[in-house]
Amino acid sequence: HEGGEYVTLTDILGAEDAFGDMDFKVAGTRDVITALQLDTKLDGIPASVLGAALMQARAARLTILDVMREAIDEPGEMSEFAPRIITVRIPVDKIGEVIGPKGKMINSIQEETGAEITIEDDGTIYIGATDGTSAEAARSTINAIANPHIPEVGERFLGTVVKTTTFGAFISLLPGKDGLLHITQIRKLHGGARIDDVDSVIKVGDKIQVEIREVDDRGKLSLVPVEVVEREAAGEDLGGDDHRPRERSDRSGDRGERGRGGDRDRGSDHHRTRQRHRESGNS
Incomplete structure (x- = not known):
């Protein structure tokens, strides 16, 4: 500012700072200003001068952005090792x-x-x-x-064993969300062999990759090791399933019904015979 006239200079070096009356830095994109910084040696600056400085800074900013775009059309990805x-x-x-x-x-x-x-x-x-x-x-x-995620059947997690029991192990998948890895699934990891002590094959703190096999009505999760899923998908028979007694066939049930029905019929015949005998005696 000299003799009542304002002159605004544009550069990116800051060489005019020592000689100028105002240092005005403007940063932004093509569409918006993201930062401003103003130092002044004057008691005041007319709004028209500031407005003109902003328009001048915009023209300079767009020129710089054009040069940058010629070199690289979009920002590069941050290195995974960068703070x-x-x-x-x-x-x-x-x-x-x-x-x-x-x-x-x-x-x-x-x-x-x-x-x-x-x-x-x-x-x-x-x-x-x-x-x-x-x-x-x-x-x-x-x-x-x-912002909890609700686990779904088929999802896989690297879980941590948090508790063992006689019937399996509880695996922590997410904070506050555990699932049960039943002993039958653990046996499959060991050739289907009988396991008398779960702690002998899996311990609290162990990490294990699991898949959610079932979510019941109460939200309880049943898990299966990913290794078991993949090996069974390849056709391997890993054993480990429970051997439960077979249910009685329909035929045996029919025989039972016929037997009970026959007894009732014979009882009715016997009752009718006794009744007729008493009637004959009375006459």
């Missing part, structure tokens, strides 16, 4: 579940994934991680708690 911060939105009433009692859940997520997690009061969660794998692992765990 990042990602955002997840959850319902406000789910914040407590993500944090857990005394912070147990959120601390567990951070320890297992290596990510740093910050939760805002409006349900916005910021996940900071040194690589993409850690960030995605944390995001998946948080979504499983706050």
Whole structure:
């Protein structure tokens, strides 16, 4: 600004900063401005001057974008090894579940994934991680708690054994969602051999790839090892199924009905014979 006249210069180097009265930085896309930064040595700047500066900055921005597009038509994918911060939105009433009692859940997520997690009061969660794998692992765990996925038949999971019983093992698929791997399915992993102690072949903490075979009316999940599914699909007979007693055939049931019916008929004949005998005696 000199002699009542304003002149706006455009560059991308900042060489005029020391000599100018205003430093005005504008960043954005073809359609919108995403950031502004203004330093001025003057007591005030007319709105018309600022408006003209914005239009001048837009023309310069579009020129730069055209040059960039000639070199690369779209942004490249971020390296999976690059640090990042990602955002997840959850319902406000789910914040407590993500944090857990005394912070147990959120601390567990951070320890297992290596990510740093910050939760805002409006349900916005910021996940900071040194690589993409850690960030995605944390995001998946948080979504499983706050935006749960309902498992369906045929889906496969890498589950963790959380409990063993005499009839099988319970496998954790998602936070708060377990399924039963019945002992008959475990036997198939061991050639159909009898298993007297489940803990001798599968232990708490073991990881196992499983497929959901059935979801009952109460939402209980029945699981089968993926290895068993694939080997049976290839035609292998793995054994391990229960040997249950056969039900009686219809023919045996018919014989029983005929036997009981015959007894009733004979009883009726006998009753009628006695009745006729008494009538004869009275006459």
